[in-house]
Amino acid sequence: MYESLITFLKSLAPFTDSELEEVLPIFKYKKLKKNDLFLIKGHYSEHVAFVNSGLLRSFADISGKETTTFFAIPGSIELDGHSYLLKKPSNESIQAIEDSELLLLSRKDLYNLYEGNWKWQQVGRKIIEDFFIKSEERTMRLQNMSAHELYKQFLINYPMVVQKVPLSYIASYLGITPETLSRIRKIK
Numbered sequence: 001m002y003e004s005l006i007t008f009l010k011s012l013a014p015f016t017d018s019e020l021e022e023v024l025p026i027f028k029y030k031k032l033k034k035n036d037l038f039l040i041k042g043h044y045s046e047h048v049a050f051v052n053s054g055l056l057r058s059f060a061d062i063s064g065k066e067t068t069t070f071f072a073i074p075g076s077i078e079l080d081g082h083s084y085l086l087k088k089p090s091n092e093s094i095q096a097i098e099d100s101e102l103l104l105l106s107r108k109d110l111y112n113l114y115e116g117n118w119k120w121q122q123v124g125r126k127i128i129e130d131f132f133i134k135s136e137e138r139t140m141r142l143q144n145m146s147a148h149e150l151y152k153q154f155l156i157n158y159p160m161v162v163q164k165v166p167l168s169y170i171a172s173y174l175g176i177t178p179e180t181l182s183r184i185r186k187i188k
Contacts, residue, residue, distance in 0.1 A: 013119035032096035045083035054100020060092035
C-alpha cells in the first residue's frame, strides 16, 4: 500500500528506508467511492492527500458555473492549498471521479515532521513549488493557446484522464464549452 508513496517521497528528498518506515504509520488510509467528496466547499482542508489509486478532481463555482480546476492522478498530491495553508474555509470541493485510495497526512503531523527532519521541509517546498509551477503554466496556457492547442496539451499532461471523465469536466478545465471540445475532438 505504501510503495508508491515511498517512491514519491524518495523522488523529493534523500530519505533512508528506516526514516520512511518510522513515519508511514502516521499516514491514514482513506477509501473514496466514485463521486464521494474528499473536501466540501466551505470546510477546512486539513489533510494532504497522496493519491495511491483512482482519480480526483477539484472544482469550484466560478461565475455561476461548476469549473474543474485540477485533476489528481495516482502518484500525485491533492489538497486545497489556499485552505490548508491559510486555515480558511475552502473555495472549492474535491471529488473522487472513480473509486480512489488516499493516504492522508494531517497538517499537525506534517508540521511535526518539518520540525524533526530537514528532508520533510524539502518535500513540502518541492510540493508547493510544483503546485505553483503547474498553476502558472495553466494560467499561461489559458491566456495564450487556442482551444485546439489547449486540448492537445491536456492530452499530453493527462492522457489517462480523457477516457475516465465526462467531457464537461475537461471542457470546464480548459475554459471552453463542451460543444467546442466536441468539435476539436472530431478533428484528426
